[in-house]
Amino acid sequence: MAFRAFGGRVAAVAATAGAALVTLGGPAHATGQPLPYVALGDSYSAASGVLPLDPTASLLCARSTANYPHVIAERTGAELKDVTCGGAQTKDFAGSQYPGVAPQLDALSDDTRLVTLTIGGNDNNTFINTILACASAGIATAGQGDPCRTLYGDSFAKDIDGKTYPAVKAALEAVRNKAPKARVAVLGYPWIMPAKAQAGCFLKMPIASGDVPYVRDIQTHLNDAVRRAAAETGSTYVDLGTASEGHDACQTAGTRWVEPALFGTNFVPVHPNAQGEAAMADLTLGALGLR
Template sequence: MRFVLGAAVIALASAPLAAKNAAPAAGDRYVAMGSSFAAGPGVGPNTPGTPPRCGRGTLNYPNLLAKELGLDLVDATCSGATTHHVLGPWNEVPPQIESVDANTKLVTVTIGGNDIGFVGNIFAAACEQMATPDPRCQKWREVSEAEWQGDEDRMRRIVSAIRERAPKARVVFVDYITVLPAKGACAAVPITKERLKQSQAAAKRLAKITARAAKAEKAEVFRFSDLSRSHAPCSTEPWSNGMTAPQGDGIPIHPNRAGHVAAAKALAGFLRRN
């Protein structure tokens, strides 16, 4: 599958400090942090020697970006992670922030969705439509204003923590790929119009608080949510899966291989141009 990512498309990504940023050089230390949307479970085999439950696929966008730019990757991503798990330990998984050191030149962060139950609520909405719900189904979660504010506050704290450890590193938030069809529920995402509307609102708000946190802390934001909008499930060239996923091509309601390829290619261009 070919991807044409022209200048007009790449312009959807924004960089508050574009004039001051240097493109990463070959051999630079690159730390990737975040949840499953960065870890890439099911996108290639898991990276050897990493916690199995983190699902760090060998073909996730951090690996592809590192290969494209010749960077020395430290992949700290972990499926299911929240902002709390970037800043602190998660059982046997150490804080992701500990992977950042003074030699780090680039840090990408894709985080925040699990804090507000974004994907979990999409699954819950699909469960509501089942004639016989799966016993593993969870209920729709109402997210409080305090939870939204806490999510944003911790995103800001993540940048501050990175700056303390690596003052010269570029910090780039890569926001969440679009996983919901724009024109209404489709066969790949069988939820009601109301639940789709609520989930779309959550996706927009998540992108908004990510951009706001980045701006407040003078970090950058690569708007993959915008770039992927026309590649949602049921589109001609989907970059994410619906409620099912082909074997070896990611997991449901997550980026597929094409999505990780697109993210890496566009992000490489973004880093080189800004």
């Protein structure tokens, strides 16, 4: 997510509201050399908001050494090149996101054997616009009704289908072209909101009760777009839907994998905490058969 803009806007909302080596079957690694692993993606990959920060990364990326790529590398002994960056969009794979931050695809090569990523949530500002628009609408109605659905209808879903899905597919194709021998795992996003309106948490996530399923449906739509793009590019889709059920931002500390907009522990809200990142690593290892 574009965490800098998100953090500032959430503040405004708050004011208004109050070591074994692993091989993947490639002959180049039959000698027991560490697996060349490149981590791409946005703030859900970078674990923006989780300490400690990675001293090798630009501060603008807010990359954590507790992110799921670091967990995967630690568990497998892989040789990690981590270029994840908070706020990344699909366009930042081929272009520089910030001054001094190289295009993410530059990290890939013919030697790369494993690639992981989360991407798509920042395209069209999907996450930011959904949470902030619905939070603002929820505050205006004191948490009653479904003002966000009334105002925005299927506009978010149309953007995901018409813009995000083809952009994610093109990004995955570009990854394939740059790292043709790599296994590519693209993760879905863990649940931010619960499935049922009555399970909402207005004081922590100021979404009107009737909009809780609406926000959840938008995320479902985004994850499905990522899943389709993965399937059509020969990538592995890591489904977090079932596993992250009951670990949304409305749950208590120690249970939730994603921190809420208000009264959370991360310095970047509405992002996975360290527990969530560890779970994402475990699910990715399972999906790749690397447990």
